[in-house]
Amino acid sequence: MSTMDHLECPLCLFLMSEPVTASCGHTFCRRCLGVYVPSKCPLCKERLKQRELKITGNNVLLIGVIEKCCPEETRVKCQIQEKLRSKDFAEALRIANDGLQSASVHDDQSLKLYRVEANCGLTRFTDALADLNYLCGLRPSWTEGFFRKGNVLQEMGQKTEALKQFHHCLRLQSEFAPAKSQIKKILESEGVEVPEEASVLHLVSEYLKEPPPITSLSGSQGPEGLIHPGGDAVESNGRREPYQGSKVKHDTGTECCLSLCQAVSFLPAAEEDEEMMMRKEDGHGKGGIIHSREAPLTVSDFECPLCIRLFFEPVTTPCGHTFCKNCLERSLDHNLRCPLCKQPLHEFFRARKYNPTVVLQDIVTDLFSQELTERKRIHETEIAELSNLTKDIPIFVCTVAYPGVPCPLHIFEPRYRLMMRRCMEIGTKKFGMCSYELGKGFADYGCILEILSLERLADGRSYVDTVGGSRFRVLKRSQRDGYHTADIEYLEDLKVDGSELESLQNLHDSVYQQAQDWYQRLIGRIREQVDRQHGSMPDREENIQASSNGPAWCWWLLSVLQLDPAYKTTVLSLTSLKDRLGHLRLVLEYFSQS
Known part of the structure; x- marks a missing residue:
């Protein structure tokens, strides 16, 4: 898979526009999430908080990567977005048309989508519908595209045809709330009562005299080659299909959006569909550029701003900045704000969902496999050093602990938060306890403590239950990341007989x-x-x-x-x-x- 494939939105398969990374680690266009914010991630099914997702910032690193890979496309799209926001639809349309004619702009499909918005703003619905037919012909499982078609048809007064598009949306994605809402409005305007508990999909099927919907089962196959792959993106002719539902087998060169069953018919697609289908098949021309161009990216584009090393388990914060997981955790030990923009991260910290950003992991793995292997080796070496319970063991300077005696602790200092987290992550769950001694920092003798349980509080503090283990003598003192460490030897009682x-x-x-x-x-x-x-x-x-x-x-x-x-x-x-x-x-x- 090429770099540009990774930069496609899993929902619409366009080059990502204003990428937003959810708490689960998957990234989508803000435009796609703006149409319908799902209660669960479409890819991993993890539950998402809709309120948090709406206020999540754009992924700053991914925006930079996209701008570097597609500078001309990014410039044109920014110009169009600015004109659309200011409702200068005529100028937005002109820029989109110029971009489609330009040899330096390769992502013509995204520009057609912007042209749809501009034409809708100018009430040129026939032109908007032509572009949507073209795009939906390339993406027969693109729920948002068929929803947009329905809205355009509704504006044109073609309620029945609009209803069929919204009905198709629910076949692709049964819980697509915007389509349900539009169906209810149309049916109620036609005098059809819509009970609250009624299945909207069955109701509209009856209204349109459609057969009952085909149950979507993993691996099941309906009539006319309708395939339900179980929800994940699949490969088709070297290009992924969107995640939502079905994929229709068809012949190259068809000039209409194909129906999922005989009773559903769609309006003709744009005239250039046949040409575009052929270009998509062989991967040439503008439509195939996503598969034919390599991104001019370097390792420095994927360096953590805190450790200045290649990302290892990159985590994106709600404000849109990305850091290595360990680097971010250490920063939050000291201050519950983003290290770059200083935005508060209290809710993010309380949830503690530090899921790696999948698209960044995939790009780094594909482009910089050797560098990533070396980065992993360094990380594993560091973990091995931390796991050694005789050399450089962490020392908690507080009190005298004893073998077999419980020692409850209240952890609040950042250095000891880091120490406890490392002890838990590497699996040893052990550290040394020594009393303070003037001039040395800590006493020459201490006791190993083993963590029995650790309760984290919302503000970062924690209560730790420990019990004493072996006694030790300090051989050498040192420090690591702010806390004391020591080389030690263990003590045992001399036996007599x-x-x-x-x-x-x-x-x-x-x-x-x-x-x-x-x-x-x-x-x-x-x-x-x-x-x-x-x-x-x-x-x-x-x-x-x-x-x-x-x-x-x-x-x-x-x-x-x-x-x-x-x-x-x-x-x-x-x-x-x-x-x-x-x-x-x-x-x-x-x-x-x-």
Whole structure:
């Protein structure tokens, strides 16, 4: 598929005009969405919010790409749009006709569509209808085109013929609301009552004495070669057909819009249909230029404005600007505004639908496959580095954490938002926790925390439930993207046996009983607060050397006792259970006396 194929609107198959990227990542002409804003994306069926889609800005990057690929077409179309907006229809018509005669303008089909609008403004409906017949002949599944034909016929007073066009729209797209509305107006003007619960398609079929509509099933085939491909765009003679519904088999050279069944007839198409069909078949001339011309695009046209690298998972914001997904997320950690235009992105951030812009991904994949492969390799290398749990592990500088002890966190700083997101995305769900130490930034010893759950709030903050794991010693300090990192080595208790183990067991049992006595003496509000924040005291363990971190109750007790963080870190660093129990005995004696 060529670059220009990617730049066609999936709905009308014209070169995109004012491209709008929906939250699902698919892009359409604003003109197409202006006729009928669907409740679901026509391509991926994801639910769309119509109010948001109407206020979504044009895709700035795609507009630039289209202007670079088709400079003359873009210039002419801009001139026509300006004249149409100012209702100078005669001048718009003149520019469109000049463009159609110009050898440097290749997209004559889009210009014919603009000529339709200009002729309608001048009430030259016969000329408008001729162009619409021509365009609909090339696009037999183009719902909007048949809807426009119906409107023109209605303006000409041909209500029955208009009704047939609107009826055809519903055969192509059963929920096309504008056609339903026009059908109701025509039927009511003819004295036909239209109940609210009635099927408009069946009602108009009965009025026109049509056979019942053919049910659209994936892969099913109706009469006269009518094919229902299930809704997606398909290839036909090297060119895609629109997504909506059916595709009619026909012979090259026909001069009329073909009916989907014998009872529906359409008005003759423009005289140049036969010539245009032939040009479309062999891909030559203006009509086939989309398949024959390569776009003069470079890698620099697809660089993220934040990281200045080739886009990786490009995401388009509601204001129309595009960034790498990771770059945008990092920017929103600091400020909920677009990095370029500063438009507020609070709703966009709250929804967190960072779906890649499909058309940009496709263009980059086709044009710059080698560069994209290298970009992916760099990304995978970065992920591998982040996944290493001994080298450059992220360090959260806050408090002393302990093995097996829960540690709830409230994340609000941008650097720690980034840290949490990376831990979740790469799948480790782990990071180091150290207390602050003057002069070093953080202590020499800490504990790995594992994320159990993460609740994101609408303003970007999050509540994170974690639990302590292995202890570690810091070997080397560093930083990454604003937060601390460290190379570490893990700590394990030294095991003993024989008489040493017997002596250690006796010491353990003695200190455990001492701790339990202290815990039992806690009464009233203090006991409730300890149980609520730290849980009840763990039971005595049969094998005191089963865990590399020793008995769990030791760490529970350290987390409960109000001790200096530096002293707690010292106890955390000990790899001798005997030494740790000795410290706890002294502390319990002190608290018992006070």
